[in-house]
Amino acid sequence: MRTRSITYFIKPRKWEIDYIKEKIENAYDTLERIAAVVNEFAEVWTLRIAMPPVPPYFDMEELASVKIREGFMYAPIHLDAKDERIKTIPEILLNYNVYGSIRIKDYDDVEKAVDVLLRLSERDYQAATRLAFVLGKRLATPYFPLAATGTKEGFAISLLYVREAIKDLGSAIRLPYRIREMGREVEKVGRKLRVEFLGFDLSLSPWMEESVGELVEKVAGVKIPDPGTLHAISRINQYIRDLLLVSGVKVTGFNELMMPVGEDVVLKERVREGVLNLRDLSRLASVCVAGIDMVAVNYNWAKEWLSSFVVDLLDVHKVKRRVMGIRVLPVKKRKGEVRFDRFGDIPIANY
Numbered sequence: 001m002r003t004r005s006i007t008y009f010i011k012p013r014k015w016e017i018d019y020i021k022e023k024i025e026n027a028y029d030t031l032e033r034i035a036a037v038v039n040e041f042a043e044v045w046t047l048r049i050a051m052p053p054v055p056p057y058f059d060m061e062e063l064a065s066v067k068i069r070e071g072f073m074y075a076p077i078h079l080d081a082k083d084e085r086i087k088t089i090p091e092i093l094l095n096y097n098v099y100g101s102i103r104i105k106d107y108d109d110v111e112k113a114v115d116v117l118l119r120l121s122e123r124d125y126q127a128a129t130r131l132a133f134v135l136g137k138r139l140a141t142p143y144f145p146l147a148a149t150g151t152k153e154g155f156a157i158s159l160l161y162v163r164e165a166i167k168d169l170g171s172a173i174r175l176p177y178r179i180r181e182m183g184r185e186v187e188k189v190g191r192k193l194r195v196e197f198l199g200f201d202l203s204l205s206p207w208m209e210e211s212v213g214e215l216v217e218k219v220a221g222v223k224i225p226d227p228g229t230l231h232a233i234s235r236i237n238q239y240i241r242d243l244l245l246v247s248g249v250k251v252t253g254f255n256e257l258m259m260p261v262g263e264d265v266v267l268k269e270r271v272r273e274g275v276l277n278l279r280d281l282s283r284l285a286s287v288c289v290a291g292i293d294m295v296a297v298n299y300n301w302a303k304e305w306l307s308s309f310v311v312d313l314l315d316v317h318k319v320k321r322r323v324m325g326i327r328v329l330p331v332k333k334r335k336g337e338v339r340f341d342r343f344g345d346i347p348i349a350n351y
Helices: 019-036 060-066 082-095 107-123 125-130 162-170 176-194 212-220 230-245 265-273 278-288 299-320
Strands: 002-009 044-050 073-076 077-080 100-104 132-136 152-159 198-200 291-298 324-331 335-338 345-348
Touching: 002 019, 019 044, 019 060, 019 152, 019 176, 044 125, 060 077, 060 082, 077 082, 082 100, 082 107, 082 125, 100 107, 107 125, 107 132, 107 324, 125 132, 125 324, 125 335, 132 299, 152 176, 162 212, 162 230, 176 198, 176 230, 212 265, 212 291, 212 345, 230 278, 265 345, 278 291, 278 299, 291 299, 291 345, 299 324, 324 335
Parallel strands: 002 044, 044 073, 077 100, 100 132, 152 198, 291 324
Antiparallel strands: 002 152, 132 324, 335 345
């Protein structure tokens, strides 16, 4: 098991750039002290800083341009789709290595948000990996690009535990106690630093060979997305719920199975084979997946159909009554694969 991320959520008492820079400097020290404790249980992979939605009077570019210490990730740009400032998001993400999200509340928001994504990906398709849509309320999840909350200051933790889940699925015996012990120590360090621990997001997420696709197929006994896949995902989500219950730790965020195609070797292979497509992924999301994530699509298809696809997912969100995330990567290639710096080759999904 590894610690995928420790994310510090800043809630400024005042929106002044010097004050915010000071808050960010303090966050570095806090994250490093927390990481020193967490490393005793599970090696820490990334340290991250997230800002809340930007108020209308504050200069977003000034916020994005804050120089961030090497080795830290930074998500400062979070807006509602109705906010006219979303038009500036492409320029900001192109000029600064930051993350952001657009919240879609209703059908009128969809075309505005999709237009921002298309304008961004037209100039740099790789930058689209740093922008996501959120359907529903914002969650205090440590997962980027969606990490944003204006309600509390504190920190949250996500874990990478696919291999442990493959061994443990069906029993939920060993792993909960490791997580419980980690939670106790994390709570202690939070109290010592006078920073609230917002909780673990115990979502099961992959990283390449540590594949949730492999896990789903082991449970289902079939290839994704053959019949039995939905039931397997449902069983895995029950495992996550059991993990929460038995460990008794504080939780935040999604706490569901995540299936980001571009971060999972098995999911990539199923798209490459042509057996897993956008329709399949939206069907899985309609039941028990946290959203559509890291899926490469043809740019021209996206210009014509992506808004309709997001509208469908908005209806799924309304029926499911769960927050969902969407991160789609429009590329100017009709089929085959596209190379991304951090994620390697990602196959282009059919619809």
